[in-house]
Amino acid sequence: MTLDSTPSRQSRSDAPEVVVARLPQYVRILARLLQDGTDVVSSQQLGARLQVTPAQIRKDLSYFGRFGKQGRGYSVPHLLDRLKQILGLNSTWNVAVVGVGRLGRAILSYPGFTPDGFRLVAAFDVSPDVVGQEVAGLTVQPIEQLDDEVRDRQISIAIVAVPTEHTQEVVDRLVECGIRAVLNYAPITPQVKEGIRVRNIDPVLSLQSMTYYLSEDL
Amino acid sequence: MTLDSTPSRQSRSDAPEVVVARLPQYVRILARLLQDGTDVVSSQQLGARLQVTPAQIRKDLSYFGRFGKQGRGYSVPHLLDRLKQILGLNSTWNVAVVGVGRLGRAILSYPGFTPDGFRLVAAFDVSPDVVGQEVAGLTVQPIEQLDDEVRDRQISIAIVAVPTEHTQEVVDRLVECGIRAVLNYAPITPQVKEGIRVRNIDPVLSLQSMTYYLSEDL
DNA sequence: GGATGTGAAGTATTTCACAGCC
DNA sequence: GGCTGTGAAATACTTCACATCC
Numbered sequence: 001m002t003l004d005s006t007p008s009r010q011s012r013s014d015a016p017e018v019v020v021a022r023l024p025q026y027v028r029i030l031a032r033l034l035q036d037g038t039d040v041v042s043s044q045q046l047g048a049r050l051q052v053t054p055a056q057i058r059k060d061l062s063y064f065g066r067f068g069k070q071g072r073g074y075s076v077p078h079l080l081d082r083l084k085q086i087l088g089l090n091s092t093w094n095v096a097v098v099g100v101g102r103l104g105r106a107i108l109s110y111p112g113f114t115p116d117g118f119r120l121v122a123a124f125d126v127s128p129d130v131v132g133q134e135v136a137g138l139t140v141q142p143i144e145q146l147d148d149e150v151r152d153r154q155i156s157i158a159i160v161a162v163p164t165e166h167t168q169e170v171v172d173r174l175v176e177c178g179i180r181a182v183l184n185y186a187p188i189t190p191q192v193k194e195g196i197r198v199r200n201i202d203p204v205l206s207l208q209s210m211t212y213y214l215s216e217d218l
Numbered sequence: 219m220t221l222d223s224t225p226s227r228q229s230r231s232d233a234p235e236v237v238v239a240r241l242p243q244y245v246r247i248l249a250r251l252l253q254d255g256t257d258v259v260s261s262q263q264l265g266a267r268l269q270v271t272p273a274q275i276r277k278d279l280s281y282f283g284r285f286g287k288q289g290r291g292y293s294v295p296h297l298l299d300r301l302k303q304i305l306g307l308n309s310t311w312n313v314a315v316v317g318v319g320r321l322g323r324a325i326l327s328y329p330g331f332t333p334d335g336f337r338l339v340a341a342f343d344v345s346p347d348v349v350g351q352e353v354a355g356l357t358v359q360p361i362e363q364l365d366d367e368v369r370d371r372q373i374s375i376a377i378v379a380v381p382t383e384h385t386q387e388v389v390d391r392l393v394e395c396g397i398r399a400v401l402n403y404a405p406i407t408p409q410v411k412e413g414i415r416v417r418n419i420d421p422v423l424s425l426q427s428m429t430y431y432l433s434e435d436l
Numbered sequence: 437g438g439a440t441g442t443g444a445a446g447t448a449t450t451t452c453a454c455a456g457c458c
Numbered sequence: 459g460g461c462t463g464t465g466a467a468a469t470a471c472t473t474c475a476c477a478t479c480c
Binding site: 016018019053055056059069070071072 | 448449450451452453456457458
Binding site for chain 4: 042043044054059061062066067070071073074
């Protein structure tokens with residue numbers, strides 16, 4: 001069970017959430033640098049790539065340890081490995097997709113999750129028309145199978161792409177089954193108990209916050 | 219090194235970007251309240267719906283004006299209308315989709331943009347196999363048509379769903395054509411000149427920032 | 437009574453600037 | 459010389475608390 005109030009070990013959880021949210025971007029750039037054969041990188045160079053100040057990168061990293069060499073910079077393979085370790089990206093995460101409509105199908109067919117450490121291992125839907133179909137190599141299962149599958153296949157992350165009106169109940173159900181992180185595509189923010197992580201993918205909100213600046217000079 | 223040339227970009231109110239980013243959420247809730255027939259709402263009630271403190275809502279709104287009535291709260295239809303006006307959502311925005319692969323198709327078929335003030339009016343692709351196809355009621359056009367269409371149909375927003383390696387060039391091209399806001403689905407952050415708005419939809423980054431917290435108690 | 441609008445106070449986050457090391 | 463790591467300073471953002479008004 002998750003306990004807090006015991007600062008027994010490392011300075012693990014005192015990194016601001018905003019810092020944690022930036023680490024995956026560092027990982028991504030470092031992976032590219034590694035592929036390009038770059039050995040060493042400075043916070044200056046990293047910052048230029050990411051449109052971030054060098055100071056911010058150094059400060060961010062300092063929450064987790066001391067990874068650089070003064071006068072030289074950071075070893076690309078070493079820093080990459082350490083950051084992946086910190087983020088828990090050195091092992092593969094099994095993911096369930098719930099809702100196999102148009103959007104769910106697109107997600108299941110999207111090749112971008114796998115190379116980054118996520119494996120879509122199960123797909124669920126309520127509709128009898130969809131259950132049993134094969135999509136992207138997976139047989140769509142009835143939602144009743146959720147409990148068993150989550151347990152048997154060690155799934156701790158779910159991608160939810162069901163109609164808005166069913167999203168909250170689906171998320172509730174997932175949490176009951178032991179899911180601890182949800183990536184939600186419906187235009188609401190599902191309510192969850194403490195300790196469960198939710199991220200929303202909401203392109204309409206993104207568009208609507210840009211129109212503010214577009215209307216500026218009309 | 220002296221100061222960077224800072225163009226005084228105070229075109230309109232000096233509302234922080236983080237505040238602007240919240241307004242669309244307020245709009246969404248208000249639209250629902252309106253549909254439910256709710257006439258008046260307090261910052262308290264709004265906050266409860268959004269998981270935000272009432273003080274934050276009042277402060278956010280105060281950047282743009284005084285919309286409430288003391289002792290009563292906010293008129294739902296009035297506040298909704300004013301916020302839509304501020305965000306530029308009282309008229310419809312024409313949007314181009316560039317890249318009609320699997321993802322582009324899913325976006326074109328997604329019904330969620332239209333009700334919120336965005337109309338997908340043109341689709342482009344480079345592949346001769348795709349050009350000429352009809353997708354979601356639109357005929358896919360060759361990318362060479364971009365200039366003309368952007369001009370003729372008053373398109374100021376583009377949704378870009380092309381392979382990562384072509385994203386930067388496509389965005390550059392769009393900006394040259396007069397596009398001023400880009401919603402990008404590739405896992406990079408396109409570089410654009412000052413004044414152009416970019417938002418990225420990047421589910422992998424979202425997942426990767428959650429695994430940090432999942433690995434916490436291993 | 438009840439709620440807004442807002443300076444002031446309190447936090448959080450970013451940037452500075454420099455000692456320390458390679 | 460160049461670059462990290464980090465306290466301290468600066469800035470950004472959120473919350474408080476209360477005067478003010480319906």
